[in-house]
Amino acid sequence: MALFCLKKWTFVQINPMAIIAPSLLAANFLELGNACTMLNESEAEWFHLDVMDGSFVPNISYGLPIIEQIKKTTTKVLDVHLMIVAPEKYIVDFKKAGADILTVHYEACPHLHSTLQLIKAQGMKAGVALNPHTPVSFLKDIIKDIDVVCIMSVNPGFGGQKFIEHTYEKVIELKQMITDANANTLIEIDGGVTADNASKLVKAGADVLVAGTTVFKAADPKAMIVTLKNC
Numbered sequence: 001m002a003l004f005c006l007k008k009w010t011f012v013q014i015n016p017m018a019i020i021a022p023s024l025l026a027a028n029f030l031e032l033g034n035a036c037t038m039l040n041e042s043e044a045e046w047f048h049l050d051v052m053d054g055s056f057v058p059n060i061s062y063g064l065p066i067i068e069q070i071k072k073t074t075t076k077v078l079d080v081h082l083m084i085v086a087p088e089k090y091i092v093d094f095k096k097a098g099a100d101i102l103t104v105h106y107e108a109c110p111h112l113h114s115t116l117q118l119i120k121a122q123g124m125k126a127g128v129a130l131n132p133h134t135p136v137s138f139l140k141d142i143i144k145d146i147d148v149v150c151i152m153s154v155n156p157g158f159g160g161q162k163f164i165e166h167t168y169e170k171v172i173e174l175k176q177m178i179t180d181a182n183a184n185t186l187i188e189i190d191g192g193v194t195a196d197n198a199s200k201l202v203k204a205g206a207d208v209l210v211a212g213t214t215v216f217k218a219a220d221p222k223a224m225i226v227t228l229k230n231c
């Protein structure tokens, strides 16, 4: 699989197109196996898995047992987005469940640098998600320690929300920060991604597009993934 060997993590620009990370939050949970099969047959490189605790965000989604089962269905990258308080308590558990990338929220981590090191010590890539109100400049001192910055383009907690337009400015600023630092960090966009805004996001500097509703509510989800990828 063309997984971590995509783009900057091998320092080779193998594939200039965006990585597509469909969010299973928008799938029919009674048909989760079919959703995984569909994604395995698609051009999506990552599975985006949203874990919510009802405390950091006002919603509860799914957790470790579901991720363990999903891991058995795929060899694609499991991109786990933790929307939970004290995520450092569960790093080993998510590694065991099969996470390849573990993303924590800036707003949930008073000792973010330490948390990133703990994630990497488990052999996972380390991601940091930023809520819409959190400036990208807050990551300047640790940008080289971050494998993926997930810019939230909606307020976290729910799928199907409207894209926040200010996101483009954040992507441009973050891209400059990454370039200036000579870092290998990927920029991921999460929330309200559609076939209409995908191209502008990639032009601004996005490497990874998360898409829940746009993929799973499409008449042909696999074709939609191709559309997003070729934007």
Ligand code: DX5
Residues within 6 Å of the ligand: 023, 025, 026, 048, 050, 081, 154, 155, 156, 157, 158, 159, 160, 161, 190, 191, 192, 193, 210, 211, 212, 213, 214
């Ligand atoms: C929101 C989640 C997103 C969500 C995206 O809190 O982090 O990953 O599933 O859903 P859409 O693409 O429908 O906005």
Ligand code: ZN
Residues within 6 Å of the ligand: 023, 048, 049, 050, 081, 190, 210
């Ligand atoms: Zn997410």
